[in-house]
Amino acid sequence: MIRLWGNYFRIIIVLISFLCLVSVCSNYIIINFTFICMKDDFSEATEVNGTLKSIYDYTPTEKKYILWAVAFGTMIGTFPINVLYVKYGARIPFFSAGVLSALTTGFTPWAAGQPMWIFVILRFLQGVAYSADFAAIGIVISKWAPLNETAIFIATLTSFTSIASIITNGVSGVICDSSLGWKWSFYLHAAVCLFVFSLWVLIYKDDPTFHKSVSVKELGKIQKNKSEAHIKDGMKVPYKAIFTSPVVLTVWLCAFTELSTLIMIATYAPIYFRSVLKFDIIIIGFYLGIMTAIHIPFRFVCAFLSDKMKFVSEILKIHIFNTLAVGFVGISFVVFGQIPPEHNISAVVCLAILECFISFNSGGFYKCGTLHSRQFASTVISAIQFTKCISLFSGPALVAFFVTDESNQTQWSHVFMTLAGFTFVANILSFIFFTDKPAKWTEDGGAVKYTKKEEDTVKSFYDYTPIEKKYILWAVAFGTIVGIFPINVLYVRFGARIAFFSAGILSAITTGFTPWAASYSMWFLVALRFLQGVAYSADFAAIGIVISKWAPLDETAVFIATLTSFTSISSIITNGVSGVICESDLGWKWSFYFHAAACFFVFMTWGLVYKDDPSFHKSVSAKELGKIQKNKTEAHIKDDMKIPYRRIFTSPVVITVWLCAFTELSTLILIATYAPIYFRSVLGFDIKIIGFYLGIMLAIHLPFRFVCAFLSDKTSCISEMKKIHIFNTLAVGFVGVSFIVFSQIPPEQKIWAVICLAILECFTSFNSGGFYKCGTLHARQFSSIVISAIQFTKCISLFSGPALVAFFVTDESNQTQWSHVFMTLAGFTFVANIFSFIFFTDQPAEWTEDGGAVKYSKKEDIVKI
Numbered sequence: 001m002i003r004l005w006g007n008y009f010r011i012i013i014v015l016i017s018f019l020c021l022v023s024v025c026s027n028y029i030i031i032n033f034t035f036i037c038m039k040d041d042f043s044e045a046t047e048v049n050g051t052l053k054s055i056y057d058y059t060p061t062e063k064k065y066i067l068w069a070v071a072f073g074t075m076i077g078t079f080p081i082n083v084l085y086v087k088y089g090a091r092i093p094f095f096s097a098g099v100l101s102a103l104t105t106g107f108t109p110w111a112a113g114q115p116m117w118i119f120v121i122l123r124f125l126q127g128v129a130y131s132a133d134f135a136a137i138g139i140v141i142s143k144w145a146p147l148n149e150t151a152i153f154i155a156t157l158t159s160f161t162s163i164a165s166i167i168t169n170g171v172s173g174v175i176c177d178s179s180l181g182w183k184w185s186f187y188l189h190a191a192v193c194l195f196v197f198s199l200w201v202l203i204y205k206d207d208p209t210f211h212k213s214v215s216v217k218e219l220g221k222i223q224k225n226k227s228e229a230h231i232k233d234g235m236k237v238p239y240k241a242i243f244t245s246p247v248v249l250t251v252w253l254c255a256f257t258e259l260s261t262l263i264m265i266a267t268y269a270p271i272y273f274r275s276v277l278k279f280d281i282i283i284i285g286f287y288l289g290i291m292t293a294i295h296i297p298f299r300f301v302c303a304f305l306s307d308k309m310k311f312v313s314e315i316l317k318i319h320i321f322n323t324l325a326v327g328f329v330g331i332s333f334v335v336f337g338q339i340p341p342e343h344n345i346s347a348v349v350c351l352a353i354l355e356c357f358i359s360f361n362s363g364g365f366y367k368c369g370t371l372h373s374r375q376f377a378s379t380v381i382s383a384i385q386f387t388k389c390i391s392l393f394s395g396p397a398l399v400a401f402f403v404t405d406e407s408n409q410t411q412w413s414h415v416f417m418t419l420a421g422f423t424f425v426a427n428i429l430s431f432i433f434f435t436d437k438p439a440k441w442t443e444d445g446g447a448v449k450y451t452k453k454e455e456d457t458v459k460s461f462y463d464y465t466p467i468e469k470k471y472i473l474w475a476v477a478f479g480t481i482v483g484i485f486p487i488n489v490l491y492v493r494f495g496a497r498i499a500f501f502s503a504g505i506l507s508a509i510t511t512g513f514t515p516w517a518a519s520y521s522m523w524f525l526v527a528l529r530f531l532q533g534v535a536y537s538a539d540f541a542a543i544g545i546v547i548s549k550w551a552p553l554d555e556t557a558v559f560i561a562t563l564t565s566f567t568s569i570s571s572i573i574t575n576g577v578s579g580v581i582c583e584s585d586l587g588w589k590w591s592f593y594f595h596a597a598a599c600f601f602v603f604m605t606w607g608l609v610y611k612d613d614p615s616f617h618k619s620v621s622a623k624e625l626g627k628i629q630k631n632k633t634e635a636h637i638k639d640d641m642k643i644p645y646r647r648i649f650t651s652p653v654v655i656t657v658w659l660c661a662f663t664e665l666s667t668l669i670l671i672a673t674y675a676p677i678y679f680r681s682v683l684g685f686d687i688k689i690i691g692f693y694l695g696i697m698l699a700i701h702l703p704f705r706f707v708c709a710f711l712s713d714k715t716s717c718i719s720e721m722k723k724i725h726i727f728n729t730l731a732v733g734f735v736g737v738s739f740i741v742f743s744q745i746p747p748e749q750k751i752w753a754v755i756c757l758a759i760l761e762c763f764t765s766f767n768s769g770g771f772y773k774c775g776t777l778h779a780r781q782f783s784s785i786v787i788s789a790i791q792f793t794k795c796i797s798l799f800s801g802p803a804l805v806a807f808f809v810t811d812e813s814n815q816t817q818w819s820h821v822f823m824t825l826a827g828f829t830f831v832a833n834i835f836s837f838i839f840f841t842d843q844p845a846e847w848t849e850d851g852g853a854v855k856y857s858k859k860e861d862i863v864k865i
Contacts, residue, residue: 007218009211010144013204014156017140020098020200021133021160023193026168027105028070028130030189031123037176037185038112056112069120073127075389080527081132082382086237087521089206090139090378097132098197100125106190109183117494117502133160134385138378141370143206146221148307150370155303155362162296237379239523241441246433247372248380254326254365254426256387256394258358261329261419263388264395265351275406277344291352299359306363314371314436322364322430328357330423337413368434374442395419468522475526479533481795487538488788492643495612496545496784503538504603506531512596515589539566540791544784547776549612552627554713556776561709561768568702633780633849643782644847651847652839653778654786660732660771660832662793662800664764667735667825669794670801671757681812683750697758705765712769720777720842728770728836734763736829743819774840780848801825 038056046055058066084093104126111122137157145153168189175185205211208222242248273279273287306321332354339347366381373380402414464472490499510532517525543563551559574595581591611617614628615637629637648654675694679685685693712727738760745753772787779786808820 007215007221009213009215009218010146010208010222012213013140013144014153016196016200016203017136018156018160018163019196020094021136021157022164022167023189023196024098024101024130024133025160025164027101027189027193028126029165030105030168030172030185031066031108034172034176034182034185037172037182062116065116065120066123069123070127070130071389071392073124073129074131075127075386076124077128077131078135078382078386078389080524081128082135082379083521083523083527085132085135085139085378085382087524090136090143091201091204091206094132094136095197095201097129098193098200101129102190102193102197104129105186105193108186117490117498121502131382131385134388135378135382138370138381139206141381142375142377144208144222145370146224147371148224151303151306151362151367152300154366154370155299155359158362158366159296159299237376238441239379241439242373242376242379245372245439245441247435247439248369250426250429250433251365251369251372251380252383252387254322254430255384256391257419257423257426258326258329258361258365259384259388259391260394261333261354261423262358263391264398264415264419265355268395268399269351271406272412273344273348276409276412277341277347279344287348291348291355294352295355295359298356299362302359303362306360306367315434317363318368318434318436319431321360321362322368322434323427324357325360325364326423326430327427329354330420330427332357333416333420333423337409337416341409365430365434368430368436371436372439374438376442462518464522471522471526472529475529476533476536477795477798479530479535480537481533481792482530483534483537484541484788484792484795487534488541488785491538491541491545491784491788496542496549497607497610497612500538500542501603501607503535503542504599504606507535508596508599508603510535511592511599514592537791540794541784541788544776544787545612547787548781548783550614550628551776553631553777557709557712557768557773558706560772560776561705561765564768564772565702565705633844643785645785647845647847648779648782648785651778651845653841653845654775656832656835656839657771657775657778657786658789658793660728660836661767661790662797663825663829663832664732664735664767664771665790665794665797666800667739667760667829668764669797670804670821670825671761673801674805675757677812678818679750679754682815682818683747683753685750693754697754697761700758701761701765704762705768708765709768712766712773721840723769724774724840724842725837727766727768728774728840729833730763731766731770732829732836733833735760736826736833738763739822739826739829743815743822747815771836771840774836774842777842778845780844782848 038058046052081093081097084096104122107122108119111119137154140157141150141153171188172182172185175188176182178184208214208219214222279287302321306317309317312320332350336347336350336354339350369380370377398415398418402418403411405411487499487503490502493499510528513528514525514532517528543560546563547556547559577594578588578591581594582588584590614620614625620628676690679690679693708727712723715723718726738756742753742756742760745756775786776783804821804824808824809817811817
């Protein structure tokens with residue numbers, strides 16, 4: 001059979017892959033150029049103080065959100081997308097990412113005219129699509145690159161960023177200046193993206209063995225010196241071995257230092273050239289273009305030398321190339337920072353040499369990572385994408401730390417020398433750990449194969465091991481911890497209506513997709529559960545805002561008791577509904593579908609009914625509004641002040657509220673987790689009766705909670721301050737006393753132990769009139785910040801209780817060991833209760849008043865044209 005491409009079909013694969021990478025990158029960076037054109041588009045404009053302003057003329061803060069959304073999406077998407085690559089190969093996941101990139105690019109002109117949060121979400125999705133590029137590079141190299149062409153493949157595929165920048169800036173400039181306008185730049189890029197990814201899905205296959213266009217001779221060249229395990233690639237990815245490998249960690253460190261350098265140059269070179277070296281603006285772009293032009297061809301020369309030099313061993317070549325790509329870059333940076341402004345041409349030459357040194361990376365850390373990880377190169381290289389995202393923040397952070405005057409060369413030199421120091425450390429470590437040999441975990445015995453089955457045992461795919469269950473459960477806790485503060489920023493920026501609605505939709509989507517994720521990959525399920533945790537992190541902040549905005553001061557405890565009882569109520573509903581569905585013909589999967597549908601319905605209702613300000617809700621009467629706002633300060637009602645984070649997080653009152661919440665939540669989580677074990681192993685109850693007793697305690701606790709809240713709000717014969725102290729002592733201090741008593745009740749009097757624990761549960765019901773109420777009354781309009789941070793203490797409590805048990809309990813039937821756990825927790829409750837008497841107050845903090853914090857700038861009157 002005669003082939004037009006002969007025995008070089010792999011070149012077609014590299015070319016198509018390269019075009020796809022360029023397209024995805026172009027879609028990501030096109031906004032950087034079109035910002036210039038968009039602000040001059042007055043087809044849709046607003047009038048601000050008598051001046052016509054384009055709605056596309058974004059403020060620096062808005063531009064920051066638009067750009068950072070992509071970086072955040074890339075960080076979030078890197079590892080889940082890598083799981084898809086591992087499961088399905090590159091063909092379908094990369095195609096899907098390309099289609100997502102094309103769609104988000106095509107819809108960008110529309111989103112740009114919508115509310116900012118829609119545009120930011122679209123950019124986030126564009127970042128998720130962009131996160132697919134480095135993993136695709138890894139798989140294409142692993143599957144299609146002969147070992148002696150590795151550096152050439154790497155150099156070609158990793159040069160997509162520079163090429164994308166050149167093409168996108170040129171094309172966008174022409175279109176923006178034409179009669180078509182800036183929007184058509186996005187439409188063109190989207191169309192090209194769909195075209196090249198259509199070629200990809202038609203031409204690309206993950207295994208060259210099964211590609212009809214690959215000759216036997218070419219296949220032999222591709223597979224030469226590769227192990228059978230590398231070629232077959234049927235092994236489960238040994239994540240732990242990869243992520244703890246000194247070789248791989250050093251590869252990532254080298255990549256991080258080099259990428260930090262590149263991003264630093266791309267971001268700050270124009271500023272340095274203008275402010276320190278005193279170049280004219282016109283000439284700066286020319287010099288930067290020259291450096292890029294030199295860098296790209298030099299990159300391929302370096303790759304060719306790395307692959308084709310035969311008189312030097314592979315490991316020696318790796319060390320030489322990596323030293324040039326990392327160590328010499330550091331030296332160049334130090335020299336560059338010391339060249340005086342009067343020798344500015346020498347500084348340009350030095351930076352051009354630095355760019356050329358970077359070109360050696362394809363034969364350095366990239367090649368080492370690929371040769372060492374072999375068939376798992378996609379995992380190693382995709383993680384470099386994550387280091388690239390971190391680099392987007394590390395460089396600006398260094399500049400913010402050292403540079404206060406952009407014309408001060410000494411300050412800039414501190415930045416350059418700090419980065420140089422990191423490159424030297426990375427280079428030294430490379431001499432210790434780098435190798436050209438495949439890792440043990442790339443061999444057949446190095447990991448468990450997918451095809452291996454349990455001998456003589458039929459096991460459900462969904463029968464998870466204890467370790468897998470731990471990952472699935474902990475993923476939610478980790479997602480909650482990670483999500484708390486970013487979600488809180490969204491609440492502050494957009495209010496509860498949009499932020500909580502978005503979290504609800506995310507929760508519904510992740511719940512609905514859980515059965516599908518569970519059927520495909522353990523790690524995909526973990527990623528989905530992480531996102532579920534991010535959605536769950538929105539609940540306590542929502543409670544805080546609803547109470548702050550809608551609760552009259554004399555109904556605060558009732559609102560708190562109602563809203564914070566959601567955990568118990570959801571447990572009762574979910575366990576009941578899921579039990580019925582699981583036992584029906586529908587099966588367990590429909591439990592998830594039902595909950596997802598219910599979630600979607602209630603959050604649609606929320607989005608339609610709720611408003612952040614009762615003043616603007618047409619269903620709120622003047623009488624009710626007066627009741628809601630009674631005794632609230634003007635600052636509380638207006639809520640237009642900048643949040644004084646520092647003063648909140650250093651307030652003794654707020655810190656004590658969090659300490660009380662932490663001790664009580666640790667107690668509740670310990671009971672929920674270990675009460676069944678204690679009842680069985682120490683008290684000797686039958687398994688059947690344990691659930692009954694725990695249910696009884698919950699049934700008593702819930703109504704008692706509302707009684708306590710009513711008493712806290714409506715008891716008028718005692719001052720508010722005394723009520724807070726009494727209720728908090730019952731909710732925290734008496735819980736500690738009950739825990740000590742509970743631990744000392746002997747097994748033969750086990751009914752008394754049940755009664756004692758029921759009393760303890762009732763004492764916790766007083767919390768709505770204790771620390772919760774104190775935090776709300778003290779923080780007023782900022783109570784959402786205080787209460788949302790309680791979610792963070794709740795996450796820590798998920799680990800603190802089990803940590804205490806692991807430390808003290810080695811025999812689950814030993815009551816003395818358990819008593820040490822209970823008394824330790826009791827000690828913390830006593831400390832928290834004592835602090836509450838010192839710091840608690842019912843008065844609003846100084847920083848809740850107009851003078852206590854800087855106000856947001858008033859919005860201008862805007863008229864739609």
